[in-house]
Amino acid sequence: MKLLLIEDDTALHTALSRSLSRLGWQVEVCVDGRAALARWRASRPDVVLLDLTLPGRDGLAVLAQARDEGFNTPVLILTARGTVGDRVQGLNAGADDYLPKPFDLDELEARVRALYRRHPENPEQAGTGPRDAHVLRYDPQSQAIYHAGQVLDLSSRELAMLRSLLARAGQAVTKERLFELVFPGQAEVQFEAIEVVAYRLRKKLQGTGATLTTLRGLGYLLKLAA
Incomplete structure (x- = not known):
């Protein structure tokens, strides 16, 4: 398993790197928030x-930003901000789990293993069976979305919408947020244009096992096949 540890506390990231490496995991450390996305991508x-x-x-x-760009890597937040409000904010931003400091190393290991097992792209889940045929995967390097190993033929706007929805699969994304991501800085575009993109994208998702649902008053929801 390959881990990216984004943590600026030298004592903590040194201790964690040493302990997690003993488990046979590969640990890469990033200490600066400005460099985090580039390191994540690489x-x-x-x-x-x-x-x-x-x-x-x-x-x-x-x-x-990582979720908006389509990074669907499982994320475990490690932080001293331990209030309920902080946890909700972190989960709403796209985190998969939350572990307040100080924490027990055994619990950290268990949570990391659980996230790894649940993620559809890891080797324990990969295969050639029917389940694998329904996986949608975004590749940050090529900036393409794949289904069953093939690149989906999407326009730039369809790609931007699907990338954003895929990062929050199973969660509602508002039309306003999607409009900002699909039509950035294009004030002349009518707001209803997002519905046209959604209509075209819905047709292209047929046969992938993914469905795009309109939620009245909320936005859109991407459902992936179980």
């Missing part, structure tokens, strides 16, 4: 361990 980790209080850029901002 290393292609199986799980990200993310601190929230980082120099240069806050961890929540890093996470939100």
Whole structure:
């Protein structure tokens, strides 16, 4: 398993790297929020361990942009911000799990293993059976979305919408947020244009096992086949 540890506390990331490496895991460390996304993109980790209080850029901002760009890597937040409000904010930003500091190393190991097992792209889930045929996968390097090993033929706007929905699969994404991502800085475009993109994308998802649902008053929801 390959981990990306985004943590600026030298003592903590040194101790964690040493302990997790003993488990046979490969650990890469990033200590600056400004460099986190580039390191994430380059290393292609199986799980990200993310601190929230980082120099240069806050961890929540890093996470939100990563999800907007289609990074669907499981993320475990490690932070001293332990209130319920902080946890909700982190989960809403796209985190998969939350572990307040100080934490027990055995619990950290268990949570990382659980995230790894649940993620559809890891080797324990991969295969050639029917389940694998329904996986949609975004590749940050090629910036393409694949289904059953083939690139989906999408326009730039369809790709932007699907990338955003895929990062939050199973969660509602508002039309307003999708409009900002699909038509960035294009004030002349009518708001209803997002519905046209959604209509075209829905047709192209036929046969993939993924369905795009319109939620009245909320936005859109991408459902992936179980």
